[in-house]
Amino acid sequence: MTKEKLIIAVIFGGRSVEHDVSILTGLQFLDALDQSRYQGLPLYVDPDGQWWTGDLLLKRSLYPHSADTRARLTPVTLPLGTSIRGRPHLMASQKGFLGNKAITIPFDLIVPAIHGSNGEDGSLQGLLSFTGIPYAGCRPLGAAATMDKHVTKEALKTRNIPLLPHILVEKPAAGTFLSRDTILPQMEAKLGADMFPVIVKPRRLGSSVGVTIARDADGLDAALSSIFRMDTGALIEPLVPNLVEYNIAVMRKDGQVITSAIEKPLNGSDMLDFNTKYRAGSNGAPKLDEAPSDGMASLNRELNPAELSEGQDGLIRSAASTAFDLLDLAGTVRIDFLCNAKTGELWLNEVNSIPGSFAYFLWQAAQDPLSFTDLSRTIVEEGMVLSRAEKGETGTAIGNARIFGRD
Secondary structure, three states: OOOOOEEEEEEEEOOOOOHHHHHHHHHHHHHHOOOOOEEEEEEEEOOOOOEEEOHHHHOHHHOOOOHHHHHOOEEEEOOOOOOEOOEOEEEEEEEEOOEEEEEEEEOOEEEEOOOOOOOOOOHHHHHHHHHOOOEOOOOHHHHHHHHOHHHHHHHHHHHOOOOOOOEEEEOOOOOOOOOHHHHHHHHHHHHOOOOOOEEEEEOOOOOOOOOEEEOOHHHHHHHHHHHOOOOOEEEEEEOOOOEEEEEEEEEEEOOEEEEEEEEEEOOOOOOOOHHHHHOOOHHHOOHHHOOOOOOHHHOOEEEOOOOOOHHHHHHHHHHHHHHHHHOOOOOOEEEEEEEEOOOOOEEEEEEEOOOHHHHHHHHHOOOOOOOHHHHHHHHHHHHHHHHHHOOOOOOOOOOOOOOOOOO
16 A cells, blocks of 8 residues: 655745745755655745745746736635644635635645744744644754854853854934944943954844954944844944855754754855855856756855864864754755964854755755755654654643642
8 A cells, every 4th residue: 555645734934034035945945755655735925924825836946926827826814722533734715616715735844934024933833833744854942042143152152163253232212313332432442442343243144144244433323223124123343354264054864963064155355144044146147047956056166165164163063063953953054154264263152943955955964965856855754753743731730739629
């Protein structure tokens, strides 16, 4: 008897400034699924928050959707607290001769592929945990902690991982103004009198979204004003001279934390910004216009760079593995490091719990290579195991917490 395929719902898009990049990641994961084991179910969240499914979602050329395309998609909702024969499902409305009727679309696991706000920050993971819907990747704690760059740094300080000093600036209350007299003394105390230039980045957005170099106080004001349109907090860090970036992916396989190849993005500037990562494609064309398999994978990069010393390689792998364990992470995450090429100093920069393209290109070049299909299977299987393990007893009698009588 043929075993029934598991239905894997991959959710992408979302109400985030990283909406477009998330589409690429979601479609790549669906394409990589082992078709002999799984049936992929695209689940798209548009910028207004409406959920959709349908085969047309697999065609990247149709984004953003026209009114005609949208009319051929199926709007769906996710019922909370209900299942059909133990399986979660989506709800949709179908037109019939006697009017609209409700239909259900069952699935077995959700794979979050939403980058940034409302998807990578623990909110989606918390919703799925609350409702008992199986899902892959980081759980709420790890997702929320790594989305908040300030919290990540404060947690990693406890493990002596090298980190750049930073100043946290909160968005001023409505009707008030941000004063340089407050910020500049803090910067001088942490960064020294010759504090500029600095990097200014949002506290809770993606790895390159809204990141700006401020070369003086006026530039700092402009950077903070821009960030506070997107986020309620900002981090100020020193600009690393002679900057080189190194990234590595980490996951747990067969009970062991493992690391991927190390990549060195080739950007030739003071920082790797969003346009460099996602829009500088072949011959300078936007990545959104390239073949469906592109995205973060088509970024110009050097894999396993020869200039890394044995000590640097070891530090990157050790710090990344420690961060993965400490922050209670799962799935595949990408951890980014900054380096002063002249001195060789390294600092852990940030942790991405849902990296672009799921960092599959780093696993393909690992010491023990993994194809994207093998990676997707590992992520799905781990998600099923974690979700089953989280289904503990919840009765009041079990916890000796019963107050009200039961019949």
